[in-house]
Amino acid sequence: MGTPLGDFIRAKRDATSPADLGLPDDGRRRAPGLRRIELATRAGMSVEYLTRIEQGRDRNPTLPVLRAIADGLSLNVAERRHLTFLAKIAGGACVGQRQLNPAPLRQEVRPATLETLRLLEPAGVAMVTNKLGDVLAHTSAFNRLLQPTGLLDAEDPNLLRYLFTDPRAQQALLNWEYVADVQTFDLWHAPTLTAAEWLKAEIAAQAGPEFTARLSRNLPPESRPWQIRLPGGIVTKWQREVLETPAEPEQQIVILIPADEQTRNAFAQGQLEQDHSEQDRWGQVTPLRAV
Template identity: 35%
Template sequence: MAPTELGDYLRARRAQLRPERVGLPSLGPRRVPGLRREEIALLVGVSVDYYVRLEQGRERGPSAQVVDALSSALRLDADGRQHLFRLAGLAPRTRTSAAPDRVDPSLRQLMTAWPDNPAIVYNRACDVLASNAIADALFHDWTHSRNLMHIVFTDPVARQFYTAWHDVARNAVAGFRFGHGEAPDDSRIQQVLNELRSRSPEFTRLWTTHDARGKSMQSKNFHHRDVGPLTLTMQTFDVRSTPGQTLVVYHAAPDSPSSHALTLLGSLAATIRENP
C-alpha cells in the first residue's frame, strides 16, 4: 500500500525528535536521526506493529485518542496537532476547489485607510489578492510575482530583500503546508506546489520536513532598495467573511529607524502615484 500524508508526517516528525527530549535514554549513536518506531509506540501506548502500519499507510483510521497521544508523543504545537488531526481524517478539511479571489470591498477600503501600514490579503496558495499602496511599494510593485511563495523562492533578489531569508523560507513553507492540509483539493495550491518543486531545490528540501504552522505575529527584517533596512512586525488575521483568505498588516515600532523608513517609503509611493 502506498505511503499516505499521515505516514509521511509521522515519519518526518519522528526523525526530528531526540530521545532526551521525550525522557528516553539515548543509548549511544543511532543509525538514523530521531526516535525509533518502537520508542514512539511506547510513548503512545500502541503496539509497534500498529504504529508501523500507520507510517506505512496500512492503517488509515486511527482513533481520536490515538491521534491525541501521537501529538503529545511527537511534541506537536497547536498547529501541528490540528494538522495531524486533519491528516487522520478527524478534523474538517475544505473540499472546495479554491477560496474565492474576490476581496470584500469594505476590507479594501479599510486597507486604504492605513497609508503607513503595509497590508495585504492572500489566499491559501499565497496569491496576493489585494494590497494597499505602501504594501505595493514595500514589495517593489510586485514586479516579480504577486505570489508570496514565488517571491521567496524564485525572485533573484529575495535573499537581499529578506535579510533573514532562511527563517522566512522555513516559515513560508510551514504556512504553505498548513494551508495545503486545510484544503488538499485546492487546484491553485497544487499548481503552486508543482511550480516550486520544479524550480526551487530549497523549497523541495524544506517541503520534505513536513513542518506545518499557521501564520502568527512575528518580526521580519527587510532591506528595501529605496529606503534601506526595515524591521516590521506582522499581525495576521483570518478573514472570517471569506474562509481561506488571510489579512496581514505590517507596522514598525514608533519613532524607530524602521518607522522613519516606512514613512519615507510611503512618501515615495505617493510621489510615484502623483507623477507616474
C-alpha cells in the same frame, strides 16, 4: 505507500531529540531523533500500530490515537492542528471535498476585509493573501516596505513564485530559507486542490529541489521574525501575524509588526518612504483585484 500523515509523524519524530522530551539518551542511535519505540511508549500504543500509521497501512486513526501521538511528540497548537488535518486527508474525509471544487480561488477581496486594511492605515504594514501566496490587496505602508524588493513588480504578485523564481528575493530577505518554508507550508492548506497542484508543478519546474524538498517536509515552521533588508543596507525585523477571515476562509490578512527597536525607529523616522505612485498614496489601501 505512505501518507502525508505518516510522513509528518516520522519527520517530527526524526526532528525531536530525546532531551527535548526529558528522555535519557544512550548515545547509540543509528539516526538522530526519537526512536519509534520511544514514541509508542509515550503514546501508550504498540510499536506495530505506530509503524502501520507511519507507513500508511492504517489510514483512519481515531481522535484519541491522534491526541496520544500529539502528546507523545509534545506538539504545539499549530502542529496538532496540522496533524488532525493530515489525518482527514489520509482517511479521505476532506479529499473529496477538495477535489469537487476545482475552480480557481476567489481573487476579489470583500469590502469588509478591505475596510479592515483601511483601519490599519497609515502605518500598518499589511496585505490580504490566500494560501497560494497571491497578494490580493495591501496597505500603503506594505507597498513602501516591499516595493524595493521586487515583490510587487508582477501584474499578479505571488509570494511563493517571487521567493523561488526572482533572484532579488534572497537579497532582500536575509532569512529567505525560513520565509520559503512558511509559504511552502501554506500550500498544504490551500482549499482548492487543483489550483495548488497547478502552482506546485509550475514552481517545481523552475525552482527544482529548493521547492520540492520543502514541500515534502510538511512540518509547520516555528514562528520567527522576517528579516527584510531596506535600500541603504538597513536590516529590519518583522513579526508575521495572520488574521483569518471566516467569511472568506481561503483568504487571510497578514500583518507585519516591527519586532525590534531598530525596525520600529526606522519606520517611525520615515526611512521606508519611497516615491509613491498614484496607486500608493499615504493612507490608501491598494486592492489588486476589483471587488
